[in-house]
Amino acid sequence: MSEAFSFTVTAPSRGVGATLSLTRGSVLALLGPNGSGKSTVLEAIAGILPEAAVTPAPPPRVALVTQRGELFPTMSVLANVAFAPRARGVKRAEAHEMALAWLGRVDAADLAHRRPTELSGGQARRVALARALASEPQIVLLDEPFAGLDLESATAIRALLARALKGVTAIIATHTTLDAHALSSHIAVLERGHVAESGPVTRVLTKPRTAFAARMAGRVLLTGVPQREGILLTTGELVRCETEAVAQGAMAALAVQPRDIRIEPTGLADVVTALEPHGDLVRVHGERLAADVDPLAVPLPQPGEAVHFEVTATHAAYSV
Amino acid sequence: MLRVGPALLALTTLAALTGCAAATPATASGITKQATVDVYAAASLTDVFTQLGTEFEAGHPGVKVTLTFAGSSELAAQINELAPADVFASANEAQMEVAREHILGGPQVFTQNALAIAIANGNPLGIRSLADLARKDVVTVLCAEQVPCGSAAAALFAAARVRVSPASEEANVTDVLGKVASGEADAGLVYVTDLARAHGVEGIAIPNTEAAANRYPIAVMDTGDAPDAAASFVAFVESAQGQAVLTAAGFQGAS
Amino acid sequence: MTSHLPRWMAALAVAGATLVLLPIAGVLTRVDWSDFGAQVTSPQALTALGLSLRTALVATVACLVIGVPLGYVLAVMRSRWKAVLRALVLAPLVLPPVVGGLALLYAFGRRGLLGGTFEALGISIAFSTAAVVMAQTFVALPFMVLTTESAIAARGTRQESIARMYGASRTRTFAWVTLPALLPALAAGTVLAFARAIGEFGATLTFAGSLEGVTRTAPLEIYLQREIDPGAAVALSLVLLIVAVAVVAVAYRPLTRKSAT
Numbered sequence: 001m002s003e004a005f006s007f008t009v010t011a012p013s014r015g016v017g018a019t020l021s022l023t024r025g026s027v028l029a030l031l032g033p034n035g036s037g038k039s040t041v042l043e044a045i046a047g048i049l050p051e052a053a054v055t056p057a058p059p060p061r062v063a064l065v066t067q068r069g070e071l072f073p074t075m076s077v078l079a080n081v082a083f084a085p086r087a088r089g090v091k092r093a094e095a096h097e098m099a100l101a102w103l104g105r106v107d108a109a110d111l112a113h114r115r116p117t118e119l120s121g122g123q124a125r126r127v128a129l130a131r132a133l134a135s136e137p138q139i140v141l142l143d144e145p146f147a148g149l150d151l152e153s154a155t156a157i158r159a160l161l162a163r164a165l166k167g168v169t170a171i172i173a174t175h176t177t178l179d180a181h182a183l184s185s186h187i188a189v190l191e192r193g194h195v196a197e198s199g200p201v202t203r204v205l206t207k208p209r210t211a212f213a214a215r216m217a218g219r220v221l222l223t224g225v226p227q228r229e230g231i232l233l234t235t236g237e238l239v240r241c242e243t244e245a246v247a248q249g250a251m252a253a254l255a256v257q258p259r260d261i262r263i264e265p266t267g268l269a270d271v272v273t274a275l276e277p278h279g280d281l282v283r284v285h286g287e288r289l290a291a292d293v294d295p296l297a298v299p300l301p302q303p304g305e306a307v308h309f310e311v312t313a314t315h316a317a318y319s320v
Numbered sequence: 321m322l323r324v325g326p327a328l329l330a331l332t333t334l335a336a337l338t339g340c341a342a343a344t345p346a347t348a349s350g351i352t353k354q355a356t357v358d359v360y361a362a363a364s365l366t367d368v369f370t371q372l373g374t375e376f377e378a379g380h381p382g383v384k385v386t387l388t389f390a391g392s393s394e395l396a397a398q399i400n401e402l403a404p405a406d407v408f409a410s411a412n413e414a415q416m417e418v419a420r421e422h423i424l425g426g427p428q429v430f431t432q433n434a435l436a437i438a439i440a441n442g443n444p445l446g447i448r449s450l451a452d453l454a455r456k457d458v459v460t461v462l463c464a465e466q467v468p469c470g471s472a473a474a475a476l477f478a479a480a481r482v483r484v485s486p487a488s489e490e491a492n493v494t495d496v497l498g499k500v501a502s503g504e505a506d507a508g509l510v511y512v513t514d515l516a517r518a519h520g521v522e523g524i525a526i527p528n529t530e531a532a533a534n535r536y537p538i539a540v541m542d543t544g545d546a547p548d549a550a551a552s553f554v555a556f557v558e559s560a561q562g563q564a565v566l567t568a569a570g571f572q573g574a575s
Numbered sequence: 576m577t578s579h580l581p582r583w584m585a586a587l588a589v590a591g592a593t594l595v596l597l598p599i600a601g602v603l604t605r606v607d608w609s610d611f612g613a614q615v616t617s618p619q620a621l622t623a624l625g626l627s628l629r630t631a632l633v634a635t636v637a638c639l640v641i642g643v644p645l646g647y648v649l650a651v652m653r654s655r656w657k658a659v660l661r662a663l664v665l666a667p668l669v670l671p672p673v674v675g676g677l678a679l680l681y682a683f684g685r686r687g688l689l690g691g692t693f694e695a696l697g698i699s700i701a702f703s704t705a706a707v708v709m710a711q712t713f714v715a716l717p718f719m720v721l722t723t724e725s726a727i728a729a730r731g732t733r734q735e736s737i738a739r740m741y742g743a744s745r746t747r748t749f750a751w752v753t754l755p756a757l758l759p760a761l762a763a764g765t766v767l768a769f770a771r772a773i774g775e776f777g778a779t780l781t782f783a784g785s786l787e788g789v790t791r792t793a794p795l796e797i798y799l800q801r802e803i804d805p806g807a808a809v810a811l812s813l814v815l816l817i818v819a820v821a822v823v824a825v826a827y828r829p830l831t832r833k834s835a836t
Contacts, residue, residue, distance in 0.1 A: 048736035062740065070737055074755035083751075087743040135741050393802045459702070461784065466803040487702035488784025489791075491799040499784070503686040504701050 009044045011052035016040045016193035020171070021186070022139070027165055029180035029201065030173040031216055032190030038173035039066075041190070042141045045171070063132035064141040067148070069124035071116035077103070077127050078112040084135030102130040106160055122153035126160070133164060140170040146179060158182055177205055177217055189213040208255050209320045219255040220289045222311075223320060226252035231317055237268050242316045250319035258283055260313050261291040263298065267310030272301045355549040356384045358404055362392045362411035362536070363494070364433060364511055368569045369409065375565070376556050383549055391492060392468075393418070399543055406544030407553055409536065412468035416537045425551055426539030430558050432572040434533035435472050437524040438500045438510045445506055450480045450526060453507050461496050461505040464489040468534045469496075473509040475532040497521065512570040530572050602816065605809045614810040622788050623796035624814065630704065630792060631773040634711035638719040638768040643761065645716075646723025647753075651732060661724075668717045675713055676781025683709070684782070706783035707790050711772035718767040726760030727753075766826040770819050 006021040016037040022028055030038050044052035046064035063084075071080045081099035086092065103109045106126040116124060125145065132140055145161065146154045161172075161183055172183055180187050180201055187205070188198035189212060197204055197213040208214040214221035222239055224231040230240040231252045239254060246252040263284065270286030277283075281292040282300060289309040293300065301307045357376075361369045366389045373385035388395070388405075392415035399405050399419045408423075409430070410416045416427050439447050445458055453460045462484075463470035470489065477484055487505065490496045496508040501520040511534075515523035538557060540550040556562050558574070567573065580588075614620065649661055667675055681687045683700050693700060700706050734756070738748040754761075776794035783790040785799065793815050800808035 046740050048733075048740055061742070064737075064740065070733065072734060072738070072752055075751070083738070083743070084741040087738075087741055087747055131741075391802065393805065397805060464785070464799050464802075466799065486786070488786050490785055491795075491802055495780070495785075502680065502684070504680065504684055504784075 005056075007045060007058060008055050009041050009052060010054075011037075011040050011044055011049065011193075013051050014040045014193065016044075016052070018188075018190060018193065018195045020188050020195070021198065022169060022171070023186065024169050025167050026186065027168070027170045027172060027184040029184035029187040030171055030190055031175065031177065031180050031187055032173075033175055033216070036190045037193040038175075038190055039143050040193070042143050042171065042173055045139070046141055059138040061135065061137045062139045062141065063135045063137035065125070065128045065132045065143065065145065067125075067144045069116070069119075069121075069128040071119075071124060071128055071131065073116050075116075076112070077108070077114050077116065077119070080116065080127060081131045081134050083131065099130070099134055102134040103127070105133075105164065106130045107156070122149050122157070125149075125157065129160075129164070133168075138169065140165070140168055142170065142172045144173055144175070146174070146176070181205065189216055206255065207253070207318045209253065214255050217255070219257050220261065221253060221255050222289075223251055223253045226250075226317060233268075235268075239268070239311055240314070241311070242314060244316075245319070246317050247319040252317040253320040254311070254315050254317050256289075256311055256315060258290040258292040260311060260315070261289055261309050262312050263291055263293060263301070263307055264310035265308050267308035270307050270309055272303050272305050272307050274303060275300060354382050355546040356386060357406045357546055357549045357553050358386050358388070358544055359407040359409065359553065360388045360390075360395045360399065360403070360405040360541075361407075361409040362395070363389050363492075364411055364513055365389070365409055365536070367517055368513075368566055368571070371565050372557060372562055375561065376553055379556075380549075380552065383552075385553065395419075399541060402543050404544055405541045406546050406550035407538065408541050409538040409557075411536055412534050413537050414468070416539065419541070422541045422543050424540045424542040424547055426554065427537035428539070428554070428558065429535045430538045430554075430574050431536045431563070431566045432530070432533035432574065433511045433513055433536060433570075434526075434529040434572050435469065435476060435509045436512045436515055436526055436529065438497060438508050438515060438518070438521045439524060440500065440503060440506065441520060441522055443522060443524075447507055447524060449524070450477060450482045450484075454482050454484045459504070459506045460484055460486045461488040461490060461499045461508045462486045463493055463496055463509070464491060467491060469493045469509070469511065472532045472534055476509070476526060476529065479528070479531065512572075516570045533572050536571075599816065602809060602813055606813055607806050607810070610806060611810050611813075614804075614807040615814050617807075619787060619796060620793075620807070620811055620814075623791055623793045623811070626704070626707075626788065626791065627773050627793040627815075630707045630711055631769055633708050634715055634772040635765055635769045637708065637712045638715050638772075639761070639765065641712075642716050642719030642764070642768070643723050643757075646720040647727055649720065650724045650727035664720055665717045667714050672714060672775065672777025673781050674777075676710060676778035679706075679710060679713060679778060679782040701782065702784040702786065702790060704783075704789055707779055707792060710778035710782045711775045714775050714778055715768035715771040718771060719764040722760045722764035722767070723757065726757055730756060763827060766823055770822055773822075774815065774819060 004021065004023050006019055008019040010017050014037060018037070018041055020028065030041060032038050040049065040052065042064055043049040044054050045058050046062050047058070048064065072083065078096055078099050081102055082095040085095040085098050100109060100112060103112055106129050108123060108126045108130060111119065111123055111127060119127065145157060149157065165183065172179060174180060184201055186199065187201045189196045189204065191212045197208060197210045204213055205217040208217055208219065208221060211221045222231060222233060224233040226243040226246040227238065228243065230238050230243065231254060232238055241254055243252055268289060270288050272284060273287055274285040275282055276285060278292055282295045284291050284293050284301060284307065286307060286309060291309050359369065359373065369387055373387055377383060377385055392410040392412060395408065396410065396415040396418040399408060399422055408416065408419060437447065447458065452458060462473050465471055465474050488499065493510050493514060497510045497514050497518055499505040500508045501518065515521065538554055540547055540554060544550055563574070645664060649657065683689055683693070685694065685701060700709070734752050735748050738752045743751070774794060776798065779790070779792060780795060785791045785795045793811060797808045797811045800811060
């Protein structure tokens with residue numbers, strides 16, 4: 001397996017056509033909302049989706065950990081984890097030793113002789129992870145490893161993954177940016193089966209180039225022609241910001257977090273589309289922008305009302 | 321006021337009808353008009369009794385003959401369950417014994433059926449006698465010894481001093497015939513009468529086969545409702561005309 | 576499990592049970608108990624019963640060996656011929672057994688499709704115990720195929736995909752993942768196949784013949800006894816009935832939702 005490689009996954013029956021780039025020994029986050037095709041992509045690379053094609057063919061040893069764990073129900077936990085080594089010809093006793101060691105690394109050694117049906121969701125996922133790692137795969141694929149877990153379990157698994165994935169080539173599919181930040185170095189944003197944007201994690205999440213990626217990162221994207229004072233939007237409105245960093249001849253973009261946007265009559269014109277609770281604030285969504293507002297301090301505009309958003313603080317625009 | 325007229329008419333009609341049923345005059349020949357004789361006969365008698373029934377009806381206008389054919393043991397069992405048989409014609413005396421409680425008149429042995437060898441058309445193996453059935457290259461099937469055609473076969477083999485190893489011992493002669501006809505078996509012992517009506521097989525006569533023939537008894541049973549007509553039918557079967565039909569089909573004489 | 580069964584359906588269920596139980600009760604009333612012991616332990620009866628048990632066991636094993644793969648293939652094949660193939664494989668279920676026997680003759684009998692080949696090789700199938708096993712296998716196979724196909728179709732092959740992803744060979748995958756999960760269905764299929772095999776009559780009679788100790792199984796012995804001693808036939812029938820009921824009662828567990836996964 002070379003240092004850097006990419007796969008193109010095509011599954012026309014599921015509307016998926018995506019190209020991912022991986023670097024050996026690093027983790028790629030596959031970020032997208034539910035239904036964007038993340039599971040399809042992972043299952044295709046794992047080779048368990050017959051209706052998908054992957055070019056070039058992935059390396060032979062790939063391990064997928066699904067949301068439901070999908071352990072073999074007729075075997076004990078230990079036998080599950082020992083499955084891959086034994087399938088490769090390792091003798092039973094040795095394979096069980098290896099399995100026990102891996103179970104220890106995922107804090108599940110005490111579950112060794114249980115049956116999969118006796119495990120909780122979090123336990124099953126840890127065992128599935130041990131099973132995957134015990135197979136010594138060239139790529140580890142994790143499908144929503146934190147879905148359906150309570151805060152404590154999720155935190156434990158996050159710490160576990162941070163340890164276990166050091167130096168491992170992996171793809172983690174997730175719909176929350178926290179996981180992407182915490183565990184991966186690169187990210188690919190998946191929109192309806194296609195990669196909208198990809199690149200280093202911090203860059204994509206703080207300086208997204210597509211509205212979709214910005215939305216996934218929880219930011220508002222404004223693009224336009226760079227001026228000395230700021231960005232000139234297509235609507236003719238000027239958004240004040242620093243534009244020195246924008247390259248000659250390129251368009252400028254600004255990705256602002258809603259907490260840096262206020263409702264001000266002097267701001268950009270918009271129409272309220274939705275109100276979303278956000279901690280003890282309320283995120284007022286417009287068609288173009290959004291702002292986090294304290295409902296006790298300011299009267300909330302209602303959906304359908306006209307509203308003006310102003311970007312506070314000075315941000316630095318970047319090239320797109 | 322009572323409507324006597326219609327009531328009286330109804331009453332007298334009713335009386336006339338019941339009176340008719342009860343007081344049907346007997347004719348000179350001893351059978352009632354419009355009687356039905358239910359004959360239960362062994363399967364091997366199917367063709368001959370169908371013909372005998374037709375001839376009997378022709379000679380006795382107003383009498384109908386219905387025929388039920390099955391294995392003798394089954395018929396005996398049904399008669400014991402009070403199936404409405406007027407006449408029972410069995411393929412062997414043992415089954416007549418089974419139904420003896422219901423015998424009204426008889427039994428009389430009215431015919432016999434002897435065995436012959438059934439072989440494939442064209443006789444490819446050149447079989448000529450019972451001794452050939454003991455050859456290693458001949459697949460023989462017989463009736464099981466406990467059934468009449470089987471005991472007759474055993475007697476014939478013993479008389480001819482031939483020891484045969486059959487590939488199968490069937491429960492009835494139809495199954496034997498079937499296996500020879502389909503080519504699964506090369507030879508089998510079946511009734512002479514079966515050969516007459518079978519396709520796809522040829523027959524080879526067995527010398528002195530009458531010595532081991534099965535005796536067929538016939539009797540009037542009390543389970544039926546036309547004993548006089550039944551007796552008349554039995555007499556017909558035993559008459560020269562009836563015996564001629566039997567002999568033509570291959571049955572042996574009653575003696 | 577509470578019953579929400581409509582009351583009129585309960586009445587129909589009772590009628591159904593009666594339809595099955597009355598004839599069985601009828602047999603019980605016809606048995607001559609004083610002769611029963613002697614009749615069912617006669618050398619002929621014991622030979623026939625022993626032959627029935629031996630051949631039915633072999634036939635059941637044969638059904639496992641060829642029925643399970645066939646059921647698996649039917650469950651996973653994607654072809655427009657799937658429905659046709661399934662209908663053909665299940666044909667013995669609806670064929671009158673005698674017709675089944677004839678069909679076997681036309682294939683394997685002396686004048687059958689393979690008859691010439693067998694004779695040249697010196698093999699003779701008809702009138703042999705092997706023919707009995709073949710006839711029983713022929714009629715019992717659909718039960719094994721059906722239960723296997725249903726179980727695999729219901730479960731899907733996801734587990735197998737995962738096993739293969741981890742490098743297991745096809746055989747290992749089948750032995751370690753598929754087979755243990757199929758056990759409840761296999762048990763049900765085995766019991767049904769055995770019960771059907773031991774009760775087989777028409778095909779055996781036509782294809783294998785009837786020779787004591789070689790091909791005369793218990794049903795054929797009953798058929799013969801009907802011509803000789805109907806009392807003995809009834810007695811032997813009761814024994815077969817008891818065997819069939821016992822086998823099913825002890826071994827058949829209906830497939831629950833849990834066992835089908």
